[in-house]
Amino acid sequence: MTDNYDLLVIGAGMAGVAAAKKAASTGWRVAIVDALPYGGTCALRGCDPKKILRRGAEVVDAARLMRGKGIDSGGLSINWGDLMQHKHGFTDPAPHSMEKDLQRHNVETLHGTATFTGPTQLDVAGTSYAASKFLIATGAVPRPLDFPGHEHLIDSSDFLNLEALPPRIVFVGGGFISFEFAHIAARAGSRPVILDRGATPLKSFDTDLVELLIKRGSEAGVEVRRRTSVTHITKTSSGYTIHTDTAGTPASLQADLIVHGAGRVSELARLDLEAAEVGYGEKGVEVASHLQSITNHVVYAAGDAANTAGLPLTPVAVIEAKVAASNMLKSTMTIPNYAATPTAVFTIPELVRVGMLEHEAHESGLNVDVRYTDTSGWYSNYRIGETAGVTKILVDKDTDLIIGAHLFGNGYAELTNTISVAMKHGLTTRQLKSTTAVYPSEGSDLASML
Structure with missing residues (x-):
């Protein structure tokens, strides 16, 4: 039936x-x-x-950022x-x-x-x-993997159900999953390593800001190995040996857990x-x-x-x-509106993008103004002890419209939502700067970033 x-x-x-x-x-x-x-x-x-x-x-x-600034983080885990x-x-x-x-x-x-x-x-x-x-x-x-030993990897679903977190974790692939999980694992006491085949991971994000993220992650205990491919994996009595090739040079590293972060x-x-x-x-x-x-x-x-x-x-x-x-x-043929869709890597701090990358903006023929701001010393970051923060906002000089925004810093995912609204509805930077924001807040920083 x-x-x-x-x-x-x-x-x-x-x-x-x-x-x-x-x-x-x-x-x-x-x-x-x-x-x-x-x-x-x-x-x-x-x-x-x-x-x-x-x-x-x-x-x-x-808590660790506020160590010596009034917070005793000793023993916090x-x-x-x-x-x-x-x-x-x-x-x-x-x-x-x-x-x-x-x-x-x-x-x-x-x-x-x-x-x-x-x-x-x-x-x-x-x-x-x-x-x-x-x-x-x-x-x-x-994504299916074909190197020998690929069956030893767990996927993101498995990671999100782990009953315990081992000390040595290797993430294969340099995308969202690897970076987000590695940043969690590092704060939980593990020593995560990310293996990425390319020269720069997180390829859909601004490369300058990705480098700052890698530096900040390194300070927290996240190691990134670039131009590194996995050739095969073998199981050992104490875990796994991951055999790699880094720009033609063979090497190996030990792991208790290997996580698939090589795309979907x-x-x-x-x-x-x-x-x-x-x-x-x-x-x-x-x-x-x-x-x-x-x-x-x-x-x-x-x-x-x-x-x-x-x-x-x-x-x-x-x-x-x-x-x-x-x-x-x-029975219509409406096309989805993809304009000004923001995306974020929820590392600590987060990395966010909406609109064009810098090279895309220049290649488009637009009259581009790149507004780069180091916010690491700003009050919003000083207040919490953070030392990393940068924004790069791309503006069309002829229209005063934002055509791309790239932010790395604490709370910047929420800030990007405001930029997305402005881009989608055609608000100029002058209009954005004319609004009165709650102060002090990350939102109140936007006018100075523009």
């Missing part, structure tokens, strides 16, 4: 949930399916639990087990509450691996389902997209700019599962999913 829906959403992360609720609110019969607990990577295995663990690292780091329980206090109830919320919004909730059996049909745990429209919002998984790819393997006549590649389902599959027009895709122009971020995935749902409901 086949059950029929107006929309069947594959993937119960934030994007899939947003689209399902939007479509159901109009009276469509909607179902959502996932083989994993409802909530997706961000809520259960990524952004949210990561930042809960980061809080412990923030507290330890903040992270109890990893207690911190992990605090994390579970958020993540464990989330799947149930999210599923109940979907049901309250008249979305039918299904569990199991979804596999297409035709252009308009799915199989879930032996039951066949048909739908007029499908949304693929399955997210991403760690779309999670499409189990869908059998060939049966659905849906075209796809390494970057996801091949969709038009309005998120409709190029080869099967009843299928849409959003987030990390689609090869869109958007950044691989949860807020972007949610926007895409809502636009996809609207396009299905109204």
